[in-house]
Amino acid sequence: MPKQDYFKNLLKANGLKVTNQRIAILEVLEDRPGEHLTAEEIYGLVKEKYPEIGLATVYRTIQMLSELEVIDKLNLDDGFVRYEIGNRGKEGSHHHHHLICLNCHSVFTFEDDLLEVLEERIQNSLGFRVVDHEVKLYGYCKNCSEHDYEESR
Amino acid sequence: MPKQDYFKNLLKANGLKVTNQRIAILEVLEDRPGEHLTAEEIYGLVKEKYPEIGLATVYRTIQMLSELEVIDKLNLDDGFVRYEIGNRGKEGSHHHHHLICLNCHSVFTFEDDLLEVLEERIQNSLGFRVVDHEVKLYGYCKNCSEHDYEESR
DNA sequence: GTATGTGCAAAGAATTTGCACCCGA
DNA sequence: TCGGGTGCAAATTCTTTGCACATAC
Numbered sequence: 154m155p156k157q158d159y160f161k162n163l164l165k166a167n168g169l170k171v172t173n174q175r176i177a178i179l180e181v182l183e184d185r186p187g188e189h190l191t192a193e194e195i196y197g198l199v200k201e202k203y204p205e206i207g208l209a210t211v212y213r214t215i216q217m218l219s220e221l222e223v224i225d226k227l228n229l230d231d232g233f234v235r236y237e238i239g240n241r242g243k244e245g246s247h248h249h250h251h252l253i254c255l256n257c258h259s260v261f262t263f264e265d266d267l268l269e270v271l272e273e274r275i276q277n278s279l280g281f282r283v284v285d286h287e288v289k290l291y292g293y294c295k296n297c298s299e300h301d302y303e304e305s306r
Numbered sequence: 307m308p309k310q311d312y313f314k315n316l317l318k319a320n321g322l323k324v325t326n327q328r329i330a331i332l333e334v335l336e337d338r339p340g341e342h343l344t345a346e347e348i349y350g351l352v353k354e355k356y357p358e359i360g361l362a363t364v365y366r367t368i369q370m371l372s373e374l375e376v377i378d379k380l381n382l383d384d385g386f387v388r389y390e391i392g393n394r395g396k397e398g399s400h401h402h403h404h405l406i407c408l409n410c411h412s413v414f415t416f417e418d419d420l421l422e423v424l425e426e427r428i429q430n431s432l433g434f435r436v437v438d439h440e441v442k443l444y445g446y447c448k449n450c451s452e453h454d455y456e457e458s459r
Numbered sequence: 460g461t462a463t464g465t466g467c468a469a470a471g472a473a474t475t476t477g478c479a480c481c482c483g484a
Numbered sequence: 485t486c487g488g489g490t491g492c493a494a495a496t497t498c499t500t501t502g503c504a505c506a507t508a509c
Contacts, residue, residue: 170463170508192499207466212499228381232474232498250424252434261434267424271403272443275416280448281405287442290425295433323483323488345474360491365474385473385499465506475496482489 156183163221177203178214182224182238189227189235189260229253229260229289250288256297263290309336316374330356331367335377335391342380342388342413380440382406382413403441409450416443 160179161171181198182190190198196211215236218224227235229251248268252261272283313332314324334351335343343351349364368389371377380388382404401421405414425436 168463172464172508174465205466209467209500210465213464216500226383228383230379230381234498252428252432252436254434255437261432263428263432265424265427267420267427271418271420274418274420275405275443279405279414279416280451281407281414281443281445282451283405283443283445284408285444287440287444289440290428290434290436291438291440292434292436298433298435318484321488325483325489327490358491362475362492363490366489369475387473461507461509463506463508465504467503467505469500469502471498471500473496473498475494477494478492480490482486484486484488 160223163223167221169217174199174203174206174210175214175217177206178211179218179223182218182236186238186240187262189229189237191233191235193233195236227251227287231258248286248288250290252290252292252294254294254297255291256293259294261294313376316376320374322370327352327356327359327363328367328370330359331364332371332376335371335389339391340415342382342390344386344388346386348389380404382442384411401439401441403443405443405445405447407447407450408444409446412447414447 157176157179160176164171164175177199178195180202181195185198192208192212192215195215196206196208199206199211215224219226219236223239224236225239227237229235249262249264250268252263254260268286268288272286275281275283310329310332313329317324317328330352331348333355334348338351345361345365345368348368349359349361352359352364368377372379372389376392377389378392380390382388402415402417403421405416407413421439421441425439428434428436
């Protein structure tokens with residue numbers, strides 16, 4: 154398990170301790186790449202393997218994971234902050250964009266480096282140096298566009 | 307005041323009443339284009355002209371304004387939902403993008419239609435029809451890039 | 460052994476809601 | 485008149501925090 158070793162080293166490098174709770178939370182997130190989990194959802198899933206865990210530990214750990222850039226924060230404007238495992242260190246660490254269906258509320262991801270052109274323009278015209286971005290595109294997914302989108306209103 | 311008439315007609319067209327509170331809230335937002343106000347900030351500003359207003363009315367009104375697409379919702383991940391007056395009905399109703407400085411936390415806006423190319427690609431490759439988007443670019447503004455960015459950490 | 464981490468419960472903070480009264484159409 | 489709108493306070497909901505105990509190193 155290379156990712157876990159990476160994580161353990163990352164913890165040690167930052168003077169943090171490797172605990173069962175932290176490993177359990179990481180495992181839950183690792184098992185669900187591409188999913189966008191809320192703290193409560195992560196809590197529920199971790200409880201299956203580690204029933205004694207507290208919700209506060211989950212909050213504290215995901216905050217730490219986010220600061221260490223192991224996971225990405227995501228806000229779908231439904232009142233929950235969501236998290237997904239990142240792919241730092243792997244091949245092209247392209248940030249993906251999120252496509253959110255306004256009808257069925259499913260979330261798709263889309264990789265594209267068009268943003269780099271935009272970021273260069275901004276650098277040149279405004280002197281603003283972009284280091285990260287979040288792109289959310291709202292619309293109707295293929296399925297909902299084809300069938301009417303009247304169902305889940 | 308053309309925008310206010312538009313708003314009054316919009317209310318009537320939706321079977322909603324024109325109240326002093328609603329007008330006062332709209333005026334506050336109209337007076338501050340380009341600003342990103344929280345509910346609490348709007349509340350404070352409206353109170354100057356209309357001291358009896360309640361916070362709940364502000365929440366109810368901005369929610370309504372958002373649904374009527376008179377204002378845009380914006381989340382800068384600081385724990386507050388923010389709102390700004392939109393420019394529907396006016397010339398090119400280009401959505402602008404937000405540039406967020408990670409050092410001084412100022413927010414700049416940037417207009418660009420590069421996203422339309424991206425949206426077309428998505429339409430063609432995934433069949434996902436995009437109707438709206440939100441783009442946030444994080445980085446360091448010109449001023450903070452030039453001087454070190456150590457101040458407001 | 461000691462500083463860091465954890466679980467619990469309580470506190471906080473943003474937003475929503477119930478309800479009696481008010482007011483625009 | 486009368487149904488929608490408002491103000492207030494209470495309720496909800498997500499998240500953070502204080503503290504005593506537990507545990508990694």
